[in-house]
Amino acid sequence: MEEKKNASRRGFIKKLGTAAAAVAAGTAVIAAEKHEPFLCLKRQPFVSINDNINIALIGAGGMGTQDAIVALQVPGVKLVAVCDLYDTRLKDAKARWGADIFTTRSYKEILARKDVDAVIIGTTDHWHQQISVDAMRAGKHVYCEKPMVHSVDEGPAVIKAQKETGKVFMVGSQGVSSLGNEKAKELLASGAIGQLNYAEGFWARRNPIEAWQYPLPADASTQTLDWDTYVSNTKKRPFDEKRFFRWRNYTDYGTGMAGDLFVHLFSSLHFVTGSHGPNKIYASGGLRYWNDGREVPDVLLGTFDYPKADVHPAFNLSLRCNFVDGTSGTTYLRLVGSEGSMDVTWDDVTLKRNKSFASDDPFYLEQLRKSGNGNAGRKMILPPEQMTYAAEKGYKGGPYDHMVNFFTAIRENKKVVEDAIFGYRAAAPALLCNDSYHQDRSILWDPEKMQITKKQ
Ligand SMILES: NC(=O)c1ccc[n+]([C@@H]2O[C@H](COP(=O)([O-])OP(=O)(O)OC[C@H]3O[C@@H](n4cnc5c(N)ncnc54)[C@H](O)[C@@H]3O)[C@@H](O)[C@H]2O)c1
Numbered sequence: 001m002e003e004k005k006n007a008s009r010r011g012f013i014k015k016l017g018t019a020a021a022a023v024a025a026g027t028a029v030i031a032a033e034k035h036e037p038f039l040c041l042k043r044q045p046f047v048s049i050n051d052n053i054n055i056a057l058i059g060a061g062g063m064g065t066q067d068a069i070v071a072l073q074v075p076g077v078k079l080v081a082v083c084d085l086y087d088t089r090l091k092d093a094k095a096r097w098g099a100d101i102f103t104t105r106s107y108k109e110i111l112a113r114k115d116v117d118a119v120i121i122g123t124t125d126h127w128h129q130q131i132s133v134d135a136m137r138a139g140k141h142v143y144c145e146k147p148m149v150h151s152v153d154e155g156p157a158v159i160k161a162q163k164e165t166g167k168v169f170m171v172g173s174q175g176v177s178s179l180g181n182e183k184a185k186e187l188l189a190s191g192a193i194g195q196l197n198y199a200e201g202f203w204a205r206r207n208p209i210e211a212w213q214y215p216l217p218a219d220a221s222t223q224t225l226d227w228d229t230y231v232s233n234t235k236k237r238p239f240d241e242k243r244f245f246r247w248r249n250y251t252d253y254g255t256g257m258a259g260d261l262f263v264h265l266f267s268s269l270h271f272v273t274g275s276h277g278p279n280k281i282y283a284s285g286g287l288r289y290w291n292d293g294r295e296v297p298d299v300l301l302g303t304f305d306y307p308k309a310d311v312h313p314a315f316n317l318s319l320r321c322n323f324v325d326g327t328s329g330t331t332y333l334r335l336v337g338s339e340g341s342m343d344v345t346w347d348d349v350t351l352k353r354n355k356s357f358a359s360d361d362p363f364y365l366e367q368l369r370k371s372g373n374g375n376a377g378r379k380m381i382l383p384p385e386q387m388t389y390a391a392e393k394g395y396k397g398g399p400y401d402h403m404v405n406f407f408t409a410i411r412e413n414k415k416v417v418e419d420a421i422f423g424y425r426a427a428a429p430a431l432l433c434n435d436s437y438h439q440d441r442s443i444l445w446d447p448e449k450m451q452i453t454k455k456q
Contacts, residue, residue: 064122148423171423173267178346178398194339201265204325249294277447278304
């Protein structure tokens with residue numbers, strides 16, 4: 001394995017050398033070359049197949065609506081029904097997609113419809129598991145928003161339903177389908193940052209909407225929304241509009257910063273590295289500013305130990321989220337290796353390499369000697385220290401690619417990039433972060449068996 005790694009690293013360095021030479025010689029750098037300081041990431045156009053797929057949306061709030069809009073850009077996809085507990089969202093759906101769309105407050109009515117092939121689940125987190133399982137058992141393919149489940153004990157039922165029904169099940173962390181994540185995976189495998197030893201991710205926010213203080217609609221009441229159904233699978237409480245519209249702040253319905261945001265970073269990290277997840281999870285944080293009755297912290301730090309696996313060495317992960325961050329609006333995922341680092345987004349990857357990396361590489365030194373440049377006294381020509389691979393203009397983005405991946409799997413009976421097992425392995429460490437924070441202890445997790453490891 002070591003030899004294979006060295007070989008791929010040499011391959012990467014060789015390509016890097018070619019690109020560097022082109023830059024040094026003043027050659028026009030065009031996007032067709034593989035490893036250049038600025039390289040366009042391209043996506044082949046999706047070719048439609050004539051099978052039409054009828055979809056229904058369950059949970060027509062912000063993200064569900066956005067998911068449906070993106071899904072409808074995929075050729076041959078038609079929206080036939082929409083479900084939500086709040087009437088205004090159903091009216092909005094008819095206004096957006098036409099009066100002939102079937103609307104209902106009851107997701108079971110959607111599942112009973114013969115004309116629905118697949119559902120998008122964009123409800124609050126606490127309904128993901130039940131609706132996903134019911135939908136697959138009713139014969140529907142499912143695209144479920146992240147996090148796949150609301151608590152760690154809910155995952156196995158979704159995996160079981162997917163296995164038993166054979167339905168396509170996709171979780172909605174769209175980044176894993178993006179050109180940026182794919183490029184990062186390829187670069188890591190080619191040895192671009194050497195041996196991975198550390199990764200970190202961060203979300204910084206400051207404004208009230210980003211910190212989950214959403215506006216409360218004037219018409220919100222038990223007449224206009226189905227509160228009883230909303231709380232029917234969790235603790236029964238009297239109507240509280242904040243718990244309905246600002247659900248992320250409450251543990252009965254949401255999954256805090258970790259379930260909302262860390263889960264995207266886990267998904268991308270696991271996709272890029274091929275990892276199944278960490279075996280130790282510890283979180284700390286606190287409620288520093290948004291004292292609006294929320295039950296979850298507004299600053300959260302998580303540290304995670306990833307054990308050595310067939311596809312990667314042991315490494316550590318550090319994740320942070322801050323909703324009182326004066327710098328505002330930042331998010332990143334960085335992978336750090338022995339020879340460089342990569343900043344990974346859905347649309348680009350910035351690769352940074354240690355300036356002196358080439359000097360100790362036997363392959364590079366041999367090439368240098370052969371080219372007659374082995375004179376120690378002479379200055380060397382160095383490859384670029386930083387390269388950005390960016391998606392070409394007009395790229396439709398990870399969300400579109402993710403939907404294409406989902407519908408292609410349905411049409412061609414293929415695997416999706418983020419199935420129930422992948423989704424659970426991304427959600428579990430995020431959800432265990434919450435458990436660690438609330439229980440004030442570290443938690444051991446078996447990423448292969450997907451179980452909490454009992455402490456001896
Ligand atoms: N992938 C992403 O980038 C991304 C971004 C934002 C949100 N999300 C996820 O999407 C989901 C929705 O988030 P949002 O921001 O759109 O919230 P939202 O409050 O805007 O929408 C949630 C909707 O679900 C409805 N709902 C709740 N329970 C229901 C039930 N049993 N049956 C039918 N409808 C029900 C509510 O009435 C509401 O309209 C969450 O799981 C969230 O984590 C994903």
